[in-house]
Amino acid sequence: MTEHVLLLHGIHMHAWTMLPFARLLKQQGLDVETFGYYSIWQTHEAHCAALAEAVEDFFRRHPQQPLHFVGHSLGGLVLRRFAAARPDLVRGRIVTLGTPHRGSRTAETIRHRGLGMPLLGGAYREMLDGNLPPLPEGVMLGSIAGNAPMGVGRLFGLHGENDGTVLVAETRCGGMADHIVLPVTHTGMLNDGETAHQAAVFLRQGSFERGQKAV
Template structure:
């Protein structure tokens, strides 16, 4: 993907000897960038340049987070050393990325979602009462059709893969799916442990390298 066309003029960053593939990682609610370290290490190991974005998960809305993240995306797109830009999110991080990427046209980019609440999160069924206004993401991730997440347009111009957790108590399996073409894989893990699960990490790397999940390997592992 050539990302240099039709971009705003921003001061270039330091030059390197060769174009690189960059990946932006976004962690989930009540987690930190450290939760994405196994994925970061895996991608760095195959020569990708990784940025693990940090944010406070509860006190700002998804739209506010997306505004901040958009500036990070712009810096990557303006960097002449970046030839390819991909994205990996976990849980709410996937929805922040979806909201962010609405403002960009990134044909050829790849986006892996880990346990995404694309249809809302079952955590939002818990009564929040007057505390709701202090935690905007709970309303935005609600399961009803008028919530922010259920009104988000489907990603376009991206190759999308979804890794769902088989034992997920935060997001229903069906709620991880999108209303647009995407590769979908279920891994035997819990919601919280998915970013560090060996098979999930390996599948993220495979999707970003090849644009699909490694299904023959999954079949072999189940048969072993």
């Protein structure tokens, strides 16, 4: 049976930014589609409604197939919201990449400097602020974090193990099935073969593969 995956991008990004990761997942033998949304100009309610339409369309085309999800950064928070709002449509596993499940210190610093509305818009409230519902029972989520600290976080004084934007500690999610740390940056993980391999492993078996690069 072919494994189908829907990819969600992060803040200030577009669906096409996930194409490199889509290619890597296809090399892992997965069937991949991308989902685009207006990350700062719409609310999480609007994201979930649009995502529900896309998922329902998939199930109309593939009524007997499960559908997995992979979300980068904010995309993982959209998936958290979606899972809570429509658990009936989550018929596969979820992998989040560099997602600040516990809130983003970088986003909080941006907000305190008075740049919240132009840079974060609707992405802050009940997402980047860490105010998220718990994972519904039965939803399997694996979180991949990076610890190569090169990125925008340096501009905002980010301290502690991080991927340049998000702290490793922020990527942990209550009720998650597994968590792994790889030596990648926040954006670099989208071009990293090992990240794609670990995502594919989790989607297939519900746990990550421990090796020399993984923590």
